[in-house]
Amino acid sequence: MALIVETKDLIRDFKKTRAVNGLILSIESGELFGLVGPDGAGKTTTLRLLAGLLDISEGDATVLGFDLKDKAESIKPHVGYMAQQFSLYGELSVMENLQFFAELFDVASKDMAERTERLLTFAGLTEFKERRAINLSGGMQKKLALACTLIHQPEILLLDEPTTGVDPISRREFWNILTQLHLQGTTIIVSTPYMDEADRCSRVGLMYAGKLVECDTPKKIREKLDGEIIEIQPEDWQKALKAVAGLGGVREAQTYGESIHLLVDSGKRRLPEIERVLKKEKLAYRSIRIAPARMEEAFISLIRKLES
Numbered sequence: 077m078a079l080i081v082e083t084k085d086l087i088r089d090f091k092k093t094r095a096v097n098g099l100i101l102s103i104e105s106g107e108l109f110g111l112v113g114p115d116g117a118g119k120t121t122t123l124r125l126l127a128g129l130l131d132i133s134e135g136d137a138t139v140l141g142f143d144l145k146d147k148a149e150s151i152k153p154h155v156g157y158m159a160q161q162f163s164l165y166g167e168l169s170v171m172e173n174l175q176f177f178a179e180l181f182d183v184a185s186k187d188m189a190e191r192t193e194r195l196l197t198f199a200g201l202t203e204f205k206e207r208r209a210i211n212l213s214g215g216m217q218k219k220l221a222l223a224c225t226l227i228h229q230p231e232i233l234l235l236d237e238p239t240t241g242v243d244p245i246s247r248r249e250f251w252n253i254l255t256q257l258h259l260q261g262t263t264i265i266v267s268t269p270y271m272d273e274a275d276r277c278s279r280v281g282l283m284y285a286g287k288l289v290e291c292d293t294p295k296k297i298r299e300k301l302d303g304e305i306i307e308i309q310p311e312d313w314q315k316a317l318k319a320v321a322g323l324g325g326v327r328e329a330q331t332y333g334e335s336i337h338l339l340v341d342s343g344k345r346r347l348p349e350i351e352r353v354l355k356k357e358k359l360a361y362r363s364i365r366i367a368p369a370r371m372e373e374a375f376i377s378l379i380r381k382l383e384s
């Protein structure tokens with residue numbers, strides 16, 4: 077596998093802020109790489125650096141073999157960058173937006189018709205091609221922005237929170253498109269605040285204070301959770317929560333719908349203790365078990381550890 081992105085001790089400063097602070101990142105051809113991390117962690121700056129849109133301050137970085145120190149311009153035709161904020165021309169129609177981006181990226185006019193048709197189909201926008209971008213739903217705008225990003229057939233996609241603020245159905249549709257692109261071999265780097273999306277990536281990098289502090293498959297990241305999860309489905313979750321949240325070994329208590337997730341030091345040790353308390357307090361439950369950790373739980377516990 078070829079390395080597509082490689083950074084070593086990459087630094088980017090804005091006047092008083094070190095937005096990227098010694099980033100070490102390697103991404104191989106064909107990966108669907110998820111970048112997660114709290115606000116201000118440096119995700120956007122990283123993506124903009126890799127897109128060749130910002131100069132690096134210090135360190136080394138190559139994208140497709142081009143050195144970001146002096147060849148950032150050469151990278152641009154090879155990447156598709158989608159900014160988090162609205163990047164379309166609202167007054168132009170869907171079709172006109174695609175044509176605009178095609179011209180911007182010097183797509184040959186003989187390829188234009190076939191390519192726009194294909195992308196419209198791909199994004200499910202064919203029947204809306206005459207509609208002005210401003211009049212599309214949020215989810216459709218995101219799909220159009222993605223289609224515009226794909227018009228010059230980039231080898232790498234850099235997507236900055238492409239689904240933030242979009243409804244769950246549109247988010248799923250958007251990710252189905254990303255999965256198809258991934259299967260076709262496009263390298264994708266996508267930042268996201270949604271843990272279910274992180275779970276759909278082939279690898280996830282956790283950014284914190286300008287650094288990559290964890291980087292692994294979603295499964296391995298979930299396994300890094302310090303402790304275990306006990307899931308209880310009680311008849312009365314409010315009473316049950318009160319009874320178990322303060323017990324020994326319970327580090328955190330969360331509710332998901334009507335079930336309770338407890339982060340405990342040891343599942344084997346605490347499960348019988350918790351059962352005993354529930355029985356003693358006459359709190360009925362449908363089930364209790366040691367459950368696999370969710371991405372969100374692993375993520376929050378990793379961040380807590382960094383902050384302590």
Ligand SMILES: Nc1ncnc2c1ncn2[C@@H]1O[C@H](COP(=O)(O)OP(=O)(O)O)[C@@H](O)[C@H]1O
Nearest residue numbers: 090093094095114115116117118119120121122
């Ligand atoms: N153009 C800029 N000028 C000054 N500071 C900036 C600029 N862009 C980002 N920053 C700062 O750099 C840090 C990282 O920001 P950013 O890369 O946007 O993080 P994220 O995308 O993870 O929220 C933040 O402290 C932010 O305020």
Ligand SMILES: [Mg+2]
Nearest residue numbers: 119120121160
């Ligand atoms: Mg950002």
